[in-house]
Amino acid sequence: MSKIMSFDEMYTKVVDGKYSFGTGSWAVASPHITMKLNEYGEYQPELKESANLPSEKELKAMQDSCLSLSEKNESDVAEKAFSNIPDIKFDNRIGFYSGLYIGHVTEGKFRENGSSGGFGTWIFKELLERGKIDGVIQVKESTENSKLFEYGISNSLEQICTSAKTRYYPVELSEVINKIKNTDGNYAIIGLPSYIMETRLLSDVFPQLKKRIKFMIGLICGHQKSTKFAEFLAWQCGINPGNLQRINFRKKMKDGNASDYAIEVTGLVNGKSQTIVRRMRDLIGSDWGQGIFKISASDFTDDVMNETADVTLGDAWLPEYVKDSKGNNVIIVRNPVIKEIIEDGIKNSKISVTRVNVEKVFSSQAAHFRHTQRELAYRLYKKEKAKMWVPQKRVVASNDFPWIRKRIQDKREEICKKVPLIYAKAVNKNDIMYFETRMAKLSKSYKNLYTIKGIQDKIKKELKLK
Ligand SMILES: Cc1cc2nc3c(=O)[nH]c(=O)nc-3n(C[C@H](O)[C@H](O)[C@H](O)COP(=O)(O)OP(=O)(O)OC[C@H]3O[C@@H](n4cnc5c(N)ncnc54)[C@H](O)[C@@H]3O)c2cc1C
Incomplete structure (x- = not known):
């Protein structure tokens, strides 16, 4: 067992090092911590005003439930959660799976009102109707003026349905999870990979969470955005x-x-x-590769497919599906109850899905795997070279990448660092053009790298043909 760090050491490593995903797990682990949106619109844990430091027991809970500090990685947690399920399979890239599907919901208006195929809402409906849960922990429009969205609890189908849609917006879990700690009932939660992983880690620390949060629905996440x-x-x-x-x-x-x-x-x-x-x-901001207003921690996860979730949902970004503007999900099922829900849905014509293989699922997120998993090795290498602390990842640091891929990674890092600062100045000056002209320069140099890459690829192809 590793030694318990002091609060200062944890804070310096995780928050100052920009490896905090802003999930709120520390504010669940210790009543002395609260979550605040900082000046750049990112959630950050902070000590409550004039509060004492967390106790040793709380520090241990903080350390154990923090993805960037925990001794357990996603593979360890997934192994414990899923490896005993009969007939479950495993793939290095997508993790455990007992069913892989692509498609959409045909029942009701779930697809029409959802972002992709509507499964993010429909699975909750099925769990509620089957009496498996009493409520859903999901992202809803905020009732406060200071933010647009927040995690909340839905107890009825109507509330679940009005909280459909993808929110590219920061949210934190501490308020709702602290409520669940003190409220009996069975719940399902939906979240991005770091949120689901940290909820699993918190459930290992707090038995009442393990008992009450019965289902974890995971979303695929290219990266998290600031407000x-x-x-x-x-x-x-x-x-x-x-x-x-x-x-x-x-x-x-x-x-x-x-x-x-x-x-x-x-x-x-x-x-x-x-x-x-x-x-x-x-609009400026549509290029997800450039990643403007990305939370830096997003570049230090290796979990593309939300490997610790009972079911993972994403967009079916594949040529044969993307043509359909109504949207389709890619679905990785791990939990047997959810598998039964999907199989019943097929039988009762409530959903329209095709059973697919791992390759299909992988190729729906090929660019995401390249950036998040493969080239994480280079980002880790740069940190290690600069003698900076890095969280333990399943990917090993490496400088062994083509020159152009490294320059693309360098440029993405530059964009991630500079954009919040330039934007803050533009808001101060009340001058959107201040931001747009500077962003255009960054964008141009980023696109130039792809032009070079295109030329290199063409030459390589021609040489191969000879
Ligand atoms: C920040 C972010 C990045 C994403 N990146 C990718 C990607 O790179 N590739 C990909 O394939 N898919 C990505 N997704 C997932 C995708 O956009 C859809 O959310 C997913 O396919 C589910 O769509 P649906 O129609 O099934 O769900 P819907 O029926 O629309 O329901 C959506 C559910 O998600 C919940 N939700 C919305 N926003 C959040 C949030 N920020 N955190 C937690 N829960 C939330 C809602 O409360 C609702 O329950 C991303 C989602 C988010 C929030």
């Missing part, structure tokens, strides 16, 4: 920072590809509330 992503998208639509009231990040458009979605923003323009719809492709 400034939503704010900047709205600013481009004419809604100034501070005036955004609502945002739908994934408005489906009938006439395009599933990936060609729009945003719908509501906010004050010249003192009047307006709702504006704009295609993402026409």
